[in-house]
Amino acid sequence: xxxxxxxxxxxxxxxxxxxxxxxxxxxxxxxxxxxxxxxxxxxxxxxxxxxxxxxxxxxxxxxxxxxxxxxxxxxxxxxxxxxxxxxxxxxxxxxxxxxxxxxxxxxxxxxxxxxxxxxxxxxxxxxxxxxxxxxxxxxxxxxxxxxxxxxxxxxxxxxxxxxxxxxxxxxxxxxxxxxxxxxxxxxxxxxxxxxxxxxxxxxxxxxxxxxxxxxxxxxxxxxxxxxxxxxxxxxxxxxxxxxxxxxxxxxxxxxxxxxxxxxxxxxxxxxxxxxxxxxxxxxxxxxxxxxxxxxxxxxxxxxxxxxxxxxxxxxxxxxxxxxxxxxxxxxxxxxxxxxxxxxxxxxxxxxxxxxxxxxxxxxxxxxxxxxxxxxxxxxxxxxxxxxxxxxxxxxxxxxxxxxxxxxxxxxxxxxxxxxxxxxxxxxxxxxxxxxxxxxxxxxxxxxxxxxxxxxxxxxxxxxxxxxxxxxxxxxxxxxxxxxxxxxxxxxxxxxxxxxxxxxxxxxxxxxxxxxxxxxxxxxxxxxxxxxxxxxxxxxxxxxxxxxxxxxxxxxxxxxxxxxxxxxxxxxxxxxxxxxxxxxxxxxxxxxxxxxxxxxxxxxxxxxxxxxxxxxxxxxx
Amino acid sequence: xxxxxxxxxxxxxxxxxxxxxxxxxxxxxxxxxxxxxxxxxxxxxxxxxxxxxxxxxxxxxxxxxxxxxxxxxxxxxxxxxxxxxxxxxxxxxxxxxxxxxxxxxxxxxxxxxxxxxxxxxxxxxxxxxxxxxxxxxxxxxxxxxxxxxxxxxxxxxxxxxxxxxxxxxxxxxxxxxxxxxxxxxxxxxxxxxxxxxxxxxxxxxxxxxxxxxxxxxxxxxxxxxxxxxxxxxxxxxxxxxxxxxxxxxxxxxxxxxxxxxx
Ligand SMILES: Cc1cc2nc3c(=O)[nH]c(=O)nc-3n(C[C@H](O)[C@H](O)[C@H](O)COP(=O)(O)O)c2cc1C
Ligand code: SF4
Ligand code: SF4
Ligand code: FES
Numbered sequence: 097x098x099x100x101x102x103x104x105x106x107x108x109x110x111x112x113x114x115x116x117x118x119x120x121x122x123x124x125x126x127x128x129x130x131x132x133x134x135x136x137x138x139x140x141x142x143x144x145x146x147x148x149x150x151x152x153x154x155x156x157x158x159x160x161x162x163x164x165x166x167x168x169x170x171x172x173x174x175x176x177x178x179x180x181x182x183x184x185x186x187x188x189x190x191x192x193x194x195x196x197x198x199x200x201x202x203x204x205x206x207x208x209x210x211x212x213x214x215x216x217x218x219x220x221x222x223x224x225x226x227x228x229x230x231x232x233x234x235x236x237x238x239x240x241x242x243x244x245x246x247x248x249x250x251x252x253x254x255x256x257x258x259x260x261x262x263x264x265x266x267x268x269x270x271x272x273x274x275x276x277x278x279x280x281x282x283x284x285x286x287x288x289x290x291x292x293x294x295x296x297x298x299x300x301x302x303x304x305x306x307x308x309x310x311x312x313x314x315x316x317x318x319x320x321x322x323x324x325x326x327x328x329x330x331x332x333x334x335x336x337x338x339x340x341x342x343x344x345x346x347x348x349x350x351x352x353x354x355x356x357x358x359x360x361x362x363x364x365x366x367x368x369x370x371x372x373x374x375x376x377x378x379x380x381x382x383x384x385x386x387x388x389x390x391x392x393x394x395x396x397x398x399x400x401x402x403x404x405x406x407x408x409x410x411x412x413x414x415x416x417x418x419x420x421x422x423x424x425x426x427x428x429x430x431x432x433x434x435x436x437x438x439x440x441x442x443x444x445x446x447x448x449x450x451x452x453x454x455x456x457x458x459x460x461x462x463x464x465x466x467x468x469x470x471x472x473x474x475x476x477x478x479x480x481x482x483x484x485x486x487x488x489x490x491x492x493x494x495x496x497x498x499x500x501x502x503x504x505x506x507x508x509x510x511x512x513x514x515x516x517x518x519x520x521x522x523x524x525x526x527x528x529x530x531x532x533x534x535x536x537x538x539x540x541x542x543x544x545x546x547x548x549x550x551x552x553x554x555x556x557x558x559x560x561x562x563x564x565x566x567x568x569x570x571x572x573x574x575x576x577x578x579x580x581x582x583x584x585x586x587x588x589x590x591x592x593x594x595x596x597x598x599x600x601x602x603x604x605x606x607x608x609x610x611x612x613x614x615x616x617x618x619x620x621x622x623x624x625x626x627x628x629x630x631x632x633x634x635x636x637x638x639x640x641x642x643x644x645x646x647x648x649x650x651x652x653x654x655x656x657x658x659x660x661x662x663x664x665x666x667x668x669x670x671x672x673x674x675x676x677x678x679x680x681x682x683x684x685x686x687x688x689x690x691x692x693x694x695x696x697x698x699x700x701x702x703x704x705x706x707x708x709x710x711x712x713x714x715x716x
Numbered sequence: 717x718x719x720x721x722x723x724x725x726x727x728x729x730x731x732x733x734x735x736x737x738x739x740x741x742x743x744x745x746x747x748x749x750x751x752x753x754x755x756x757x758x759x760x761x762x763x764x765x766x767x768x769x770x771x772x773x774x775x776x777x778x779x780x781x782x783x784x785x786x787x788x789x790x791x792x793x794x795x796x797x798x799x800x801x802x803x804x805x806x807x808x809x810x811x812x813x814x815x816x817x818x819x820x821x822x823x824x825x826x827x828x829x830x831x832x833x834x835x836x837x838x839x840x841x842x843x844x845x846x847x848x849x850x851x852x853x854x855x856x857x858x859x860x861x862x863x864x865x866x867x868x869x870x871x872x873x874x875x876x877x878x879x880x881x882x883x884x885x886x887x888x889x890x891x892x893x894x895x896x897x898x899x900x901x902x903x904x905x906x907x908x909x910x911x912x913x914x915x916x917x918x919x920x921x922x923x924x925x926x927x928x929x930x931x932x933x934x935x936x937x938x939x940x941x942x943x944x945x946x947x948x949x950x951x952x953x954x955x956x957x958x959x960x961x962x963x964x965x966x967x968x969x970x971x972x973x974x975x976x977x978x
Contacts, residue, residue: 400867417863417864422759422783424778424782570868571867574867575864575866575867576847578760578761578808579804579808581871582812582836584868584869585869586808586833609804613801613808616765617804617805
């Protein structure tokens with residue numbers, strides 16, 4: 097048990113000294129993406145190799161350590177292995193590569209060229225993360241130690257300066273000073289709403305009632321998002337430290353982490369982290385020998401998207417069904433069990449230690465006037481580099497899509513970027529130079545949300561995109577309130593008609609009218625924002641709606657029935673495969689002669705398109 | 717006491733009263749469906765939208781039934797924005813439950829003539845999912861015999877697994893509170909049972925020994941016992957008669973006694 101900040105520093109020194117005896121360190125990413133490609137096995141193989149080399153008769157030349165670390169962000173190129181010294185980054189590592197990396201790099205100090213990252217645009221190889229364009233313009237605060245520390249070993253976190261911020265606030269700052277520091281930082285909640293964190297803390301501190309509760313929202317229900325997951329899995333102590341500082345500032349002794357049910361690894365790592373922190377006196381009773389005590393419990397999520405909403409989350413924590421309630425009385429006044437409750441998102445909490453360590457002013461110097469610091473995004477869709485990125489607020493969409501993402505795939509034209517998760521909006525190419533911050537994204541009819549970013553290219557039908565997201569939200573609406581339950585169903589019904597080619601001209605007006613109604617009257621933010629996908633696509637791609645409705649044509653050729661299949665006679669060599677496969681016998685033609693589709697008979701099922709070995713069938 | 721100005725009429729209400737309370741005091745009608753003083757705070761139907769004027773140029777739509785009055789407020793019930801929000805919600809409800817007479821009548825009072833929207837969601841006997849029945853069963857009666865099954869548009873009110881609930885005492889509170897008559901108490905003459913439809917739960921009815929009139933259901937009686945702390949035998953002794961027959965008997969006994977003493 098550590099009884100004082102001085103003892104913490106002693107321990108840190110000891111850990112660092114012990115660490116410095118390793119000459120070589122191999123860090124294997126066990127983040128979700130890499131683990132799915134077998135990185136755990138790689139780790140074992142490296143451990144074996146290190147052990148064998150340690151036993152090999154004569155005095156081993158190097159002291160070697162292999163360790164597991166969290167997500168690096170470049171998931172698409174995983175599994176990722178980094179060798180120290182030199183920070184040499186290998187990507188796409190497979191089991192047979194372990195021996196080579198070990199022999200060449202770990203022992204021999206040479207670089208294995210074929211495992212280095214190669215820039216698809218220039219063909220240039222990169223040895224370290226810094227040299228990879230994907231990382232170059234990123235700025236990592238929250239993710240700084242992801243990929244460096246072993247999330248299951250508190251000593252790793254201590255070695256990189258962990259819990260120094262906690263020690264500092266407990267010994268030298270009073271609660272009001274901490275809140276002021278967070279206020280100076282200008283930190284806004286990363287869970288979607290962008291509410292000023294310091295203001296929330298202050299309201300909760302000043303609220304009457306006890307006990308008060310503190311919650312970390314790790315529900316992350318957005319499909320395809322994995323920002324919070326990577327933080328919880330890759331650097332759980334940063335979340336715990338942030339929460340503990342917040343608890344001290346607000347005056348709370350009980351905390352909860354509400355983790356999405358589908359994140360077992362996050363739960364495991366958080367559990368281990370809590371146990372280790374308790375063991376050495378950084379959590380639990382009398383933290384660092386002070387009179388401050390704080391406990392953290394982990395709860396598994398209720399499994400629905402809406403459970404991430406603050407009031408639904410609290411209902412779920414209370415053991416009731418996870419449904420939102422009106423927030424006219426704020427949760428900082430009456431939240432969990434009717435007591436003052438301070439809820440923040442995982443990423444929000446993870447920013448706190450850095451703010452205390454480096455000062456609110458430093459944090460505020462990053463980003464834009466109203467949105468300070470950085471934001472983690474999960475960049476996915478039709479871009480060359482997908483993965484987790486952390487950028488300063490205010491970076492343009494263009495920079496994110498092109499400099500980090502490497503532009504659209506396969507030379508297709510960029511069409512839109514969807515931000516903010518399922519209830520975000522689609523932003524068109526005309527606004528690629530917009531700065532990404534809370535207010536700008538809202539102004540553009542989208543939102544920051546929790547940081548999803550999906551890039552779409554010319555082959556994406558925007559009406560279909562709206563239909564897709566609305567379909568998701570219809571599934572996830574809890575059904576409590578009329579506008580969300582009935583209104584979304586009405587809108588979806590219209591969108592389905594349009595994508596089937598049965599749209600009517602008034603449909604666009606009706607969609608806008610319904611969107612307005614739902615936005616005004618829904619009970620919670622799920623309903624209120626569910627209209628964004630529709631409104632934003634109407635705003636930027638109205639023409640596409642009109643083409644569907646008036647011309648009965650889907651320009652992106654995604655909506656079945658709104659385009660034709662034809663055979664290009666130049667390419668068709670008359671193999672007859674399409675003719676044999678067509679379920680309605682709409683294709684005719686002699687062997688070795690170009691075939692023809694009878695448009696009267698064709699049901700546009702697309703079988704011929706998929707079966708033709710020569711890509712002679714085109715959508716027109 | 718904070719002052720609430722509603723469509724120009726000023727009233728004072730206790731702190732923590734709602735805008736709806738204030739409106740009632742001011743004599744202004746706001747349509748509601750999911751509000752009942754027995755189970756306040758549902759705010760699910762969203763029919764009672766009114767416009768709040770913050771006085772600094774900002775306005776916001778809020779639900780009158782649960783917005784707490786904590787300071788002076790300026791509220792508009794008749795503003796265009798509020799009216800069109802309420803009518804919009806009503807049109808969505810009409811699309812869901814086009815057959816409901818209760819809904820049609822309320823719509824008419826609100827100046828809504830039918831709905832432009834097609835029926836795209838299924839409603840169980842016109843149920844508008846106001847939630848009153850579930851809440852009254854849980855919070856007032858204390859039985860939690862019914863709840864929600866399914867999410868979103870699929871949501872329905874049902875007993876667990878859609879089987880007759882063991883917890884239902886067939887008190888009929890849900891039927892009484894339902895604003896659109898979805899829930900009904902059916903009497904089965906043959907078996908002497910009350911059924912809460914559509915939840916399928918049934919319970920035996922106590923019958924007056926004198927006139928044969930049906931009284932409460934047995935489980936309701938039992939639940940009452942728990943509260944007043946008398947046992948079942950005792951209760952059966954006292955509750956053998958319906959109130960009317962009991963009165964008659966009492967009067968007769970009195971008459972007898974009076975005759976004797978003469
Ligand atoms: C439908 C819905 C889902 C949400 N899901 C999440 C989530 O998964 N994680 C999260 O942190 N916030 C989520 N939020 C936002 C929370 O309600 C809340 O604003 C946030 O956790 C507050 O933390 P912050 O101030 O640090 O952003 C969701 C909101 C809505 C309306
Ligand atoms: S807006 Fe949707 S998710 Fe939110 S309470 Fe209403 S029905 Fe439920
Ligand atoms: S059955 Fe009646 S009381 Fe229950 S939710 Fe439906 S409409 Fe409301
Ligand atoms: S009566 Fe107010 S929301 Fe239903």
